[in-house]
Amino acid sequence: MSGKGKPERLFGRDTEWRELTEFASTSTLGATLGLVYGRRRLGKTLMLELLARQTSGFLFAATQQSEAQNLADLGAAYGALLGLRQPVSFPSWREALEELFRLGEGRAIPVIIDEFPYLIAASPGLPSYIQQALSPLSFAKERSRTRMILCGSALTTMAELLGGGAPLRGRASMELVVRPFRYREAAAFWRVSHDPELAFRLHALLGGTPAYLEMSGGSPPSSTADFDDWVARRLLNPASAMFREGSLLLREESSISDPTSYAATLAALSAGNRRRSEIASALGRPSSALGHLLSGLRDIGLIDQVDDALREKRSMYRIAEPVVRFHQLLIQRHEPELVIGRAGRVWAGSADTVAGKIYGPHFEDLAREWCFEHADSETVGGAAARVRPTEIACREHRQGHEIDIVVTESPSFSAERITAIGEAKGTNSAMDVPHLERLEHLRGLLPAAKVGPLPKLLLFGRSGFTERLRRVAEARVDVELVDLDRLYTGS
Numbered sequence: 001m002s003g004k005g006k007p008e009r010l011f012g013r014d015t016e017w018r019e020l021t022e023f024a025s026t027s028t029l030g031a032t033l034g035l036v037y038g039r040r041r042l043g044k045t046l047m048l049e050l051l052a053r054q055t056s057g058f059l060f061a062a063t064q065q066s067e068a069q070n071l072a073d074l075g076a077a078y079g080a081l082l083g084l085r086q087p088v089s090f091p092s093w094r095e096a097l098e099e100l101f102r103l104g105e106g107r108a109i110p111v112i113i114d115e116f117p118y119l120i121a122a123s124p125g126l127p128s129y130i131q132q133a134l135s136p137l138s139f140a141k142e143r144s145r146t147r148m149i150l151c152g153s154a155l156t157t158m159a160e161l162l163g164g165g166a167p168l169r170g171r172a173s174m175e176l177v178v179r180p181f182r183y184r185e186a187a188a189f190w191r192v193s194h195d196p197e198l199a200f201r202l203h204a205l206l207g208g209t210p211a212y213l214e215m216s217g218g219s220p221p222s223s224t225a226d227f228d229d230w231v232a233r234r235l236l237n238p239a240s241a242m243f244r245e246g247s248l249l250l251r252e253e254s255s256i257s258d259p260t261s262y263a264a265t266l267a268a269l270s271a272g273n274r275r276r277s278e279i280a281s282a283l284g285r286p287s288s289a290l291g292h293l294l295s296g297l298r299d300i301g302l303i304d305q306v307d308d309a310l311r312e313k314r315s316m317y318r319i320a321e322p323v324v325r326f327h328q329l330l331i332q333r334h335e336p337e338l339v340i341g342r343a344g345r346v347w348a349g350s351a352d353t354v355a356g357k358i359y360g361p362h363f364e365d366l367a368r369e370w371c372f373e374h375a376d377s378e379t380v381g382g383a384a385a386r387v388r389p390t391e392i393a394c395r396e397h398r399q400g401h402e403i404d405i406v407v408t409e410s411p412s413f414s415a416e417r418i419t420a421i422g423e424a425k426g427t428n429s430a431m432d433v434p435h436l437e438r439l440e441h442l443r444g445l446l447p448a449a450k451v452g453p454l455p456k457l458l459l460f461g462r463s464g465f466t467e468r469l470r471r472v473a474e475a476r477v478d479v480e481l482v483d484l485d486r487l488y489t490g491s
Contacts, residue, residue, distance in 0.1 A: 007050045011210070012185050013043070016178060020051050023174045024110040024147045031101050031140035033130070034174030036151040037158035039301055039321075040252065041211035042178045044151055048112050057110035057147075058103060062118040070119060071096060093126055097133045104146030111146050117154040117254065131167040149174075155300050156255035179301075180321075181208030182373070183366055184488060189213065190220045196484035198224050200462065204362040205235065206242075207322040215241040228347060236331065236343035243338075246327020253300045263328075265293045266319070269303060270328035272357055274316040309390040309406035309418075310447065316389070322362065329357055355427065359462070363426030364389075364404045366487060367460040371407050371422070376491045379480055381419030381456040382409035392445050403442055405458060408450075418451050420480075422458030431461040433469050436479065454478055460487070 006017045023034050038044055045061070052059040060077045062070050074096055076087035081103075090096040100111050113119070119126055130148070133140050140146065152158045161168050162175060181189055186208040187199035202220060206212045213220070217240075221230035235242050250266070251259050268282035276294070280287040294317060297303040302321050308314040319325040330353070331338065334346045347354075368387045377383050384407050391400045405422030423439050425431055439457045446455070459465070460482045465473075473479040482490075 007054065010043075010047060010050055011189055012181060013047060013178075016047065016176060017051075019174065019176050020047065020149075023149075024051060024055055024057065025108055026147070027108050027145065029145060030142070031104060031134060031144040031146040031148065032174075033134060033168065033172045034147065034149045034176065035158060035161060035172050036149055036174075036176045036178065037153065037155060038178030039155065039180075039209075039249070040153040041209050041215075042180060043210045044153070044178050045114055047178075048114060048149065048151055051110060052112055055110055057112060058100070059112040059114060061114040062116065064118050065122070067093075067119075067122045070122060093123055093129050094133075097129055098139070100148070101133060101140040101144045101146045104140075104144040108145040108147060110149055112149045112151065114151045115153070116150040117152040117157040120157065121254075127161060128167040131171060134171050153252075154254050156253070159299070181210065183208065183369065184374075187488060192220050193488065195224065196488040197462075198227065199488060200363070200366070200484060201227055201359075203322065203366075204358050205231070205322055205326050209321075209323070212242065212245075212323070215245070228344075232343035232347050235326070236338050236347060238339050242323070243331060246323045246325075246331060249302065249321060249324060250300075255300065256296060262293055262297060265290070265297060266302065266324055267328045267332070269317055269319050270325040270357065272361070274318065276315075276317070279317070307386075307388055309386070309388040309403075309408065310392065310450070311390070318361070318365065322358075325358060329353055360426040363460065363462050364424045367422060367424035367458075367482070368405055370460075370482065370487050371405060371420070371458070374491050379420075379456070379491060380407045380458070381453070382407075382417075384408075384419070385410040385416070392442060394441075394445055401438075401442055401445070405460075407456075407458075416450070418446060418455050419453075420456035420458050421446070422460060424460035426462045428463050430464045430466050431459055431469060431481075432466045433472055435459055436469060436472065456480060458482060 006014065010017060036044055036048065049059060051057065058081050060074050071090045075090045078099065079087040103109050103111060135141065160166060162172055163169065183203050186203050187193045189210060190199070190202055190213060192199045192202060198221060216234040221227045234240055237243060250256060250262055256262055264283055265279065268279045271282065273279045273282045276287050276290060280290055294303070298305060302324055304318050304320045306316050306318055330346065330350055337346050371380055372384050372387045375384065386408050388406055390403050390406050392403060394401050403421050404424045406418060407420040408416045409419050410416045421439065421443060423435060425435070436457065436459060439459065443455055443457065457479045462484055464483045465481050470481065473481050
């Protein structure tokens with residue numbers, strides 16, 4: 001593979017492509033095993049098909065059918081790879097694996113099995129057969145350079161292949177998790193980097209799943225002026241491929257046995273209930289009954305658990321997949337109206353919901369992401385090790401105050417310290433001096449033991465800042481203003 005770079009067809013995924021090509025091309029004698037997994041529609045199959053094409057490797061895509069049918073399809077694909085007129089007949093998976101590992105006798109070759117969970121469903125013993133085929137003194141380990149890659153979208157099933165006492169534990173040398181594009185990557189992929197406001201709106205509704213561009217008609221809105229009509233036509237239209245997507249993400253995961261309870265939990269989160277007690281109250285259940293629901297949704301990548309910056313064992317939860325939130329707040333709630341063609345009216349009538357439940361929380365998420373991934377040390381007062389929210393008590397106001405952003409660094413051989421705090425406003429009005437004054441007040445409430453030099457004050461304004469606030473900020477070294485342009489292009 002020397003001299004061959006990433007194919008032009010593959011957008012982004014530089015890190016993933018590097019890991020795959022290094023794994024596939026290593027010339028060391030001995031077959032190796034790797035896993036690739038992630039949610040559906042993230043581009044895993046495209047990436048692996050390109051890898052197989054570029055390396056003259058072998059790719060077999062399993063389907064939901066019996067063991068005999070999959071073995072027959074595998075034999076046909078194997079025969080085609082060898083240029084045979086007739087398919088090869090594999091009586092069992094043991095014989096099939098033996099032949100697949102023989103492909104690497106002369107050179108390093110990737111042997112890719114896509115949708116591996118389909119095979120396990122019909123042949124539960126398959127991981128054990130692979131374990132046996134990769135035993136230390138086996139033919140595969142002593143004479144083959146086959147680079148076997150198992151790929152799948154059933155996150156729980158794939159992760160369990162290497163967990164606990166699973167047969168393949170300790171056998172894999174690569175475990176590659178494919179994730180949605182980050183927000184700047186998504187803007188470039190949708191070709192809207194030139195318009196940060198449009199990029200933000202799209203990401204707040206659809207996130208960074210590559211396939212959603214094609215599923216939304218293949219092109220983004222031409223401008224923010226066209227955005228409302230585009231949402232009505234491409235997202236709220238029952239004929240659109242995106243209309244059911246927010247519910248399918250949950251229902252197509254095999255580990256979810258009771259979709260109704262999980263969907264109710266997502267609905268509570270989408271409505272703004274972020275603490276465990278708030279979610280429990282919304283569901284009418286005790287907090288102790290939420291453990292399996294929250295952990296299940298985390299395992300399949302639909303929610304994240306966010307730790308509190310100041311208090312251990314206190315955390316909140318957030319929707320990690322924006323299209324789920326969009327479905328819960330708009331499509332599911334207004335489906336009867338949408339079905340009879342009232343998308344425009346539903347979208348216009350949901351403006352407050354979109355602003356408060358979607359744009360607001362999403363802007364806070366991007367602000368934290370920016371601090372961790374893009375801001376330089378001068379901007380946030382140090383090397384950001386963690387960026388989290390918190391709530392801090394205030395005797396003066398006799399209540400707790402939320403802080404959207406708490407940046408901490410972890411210097412060597414010393415305690416974690418706060419280097420910056422911030423507030424993020426995703427509203428349509430510019431931030432003004434009172435926002436800075438509030439943040440200064442909150443800085444004074446921070447526990448002295450956790451604060452080093454004077455923490456920076458970060459103000460994130462989706463709609464920018466008043467001229468008065470800009471003048472104040474320019475005269476101070478401890479204040480940073482971050483608008484959408486800086487969020488998408490600056491540090």
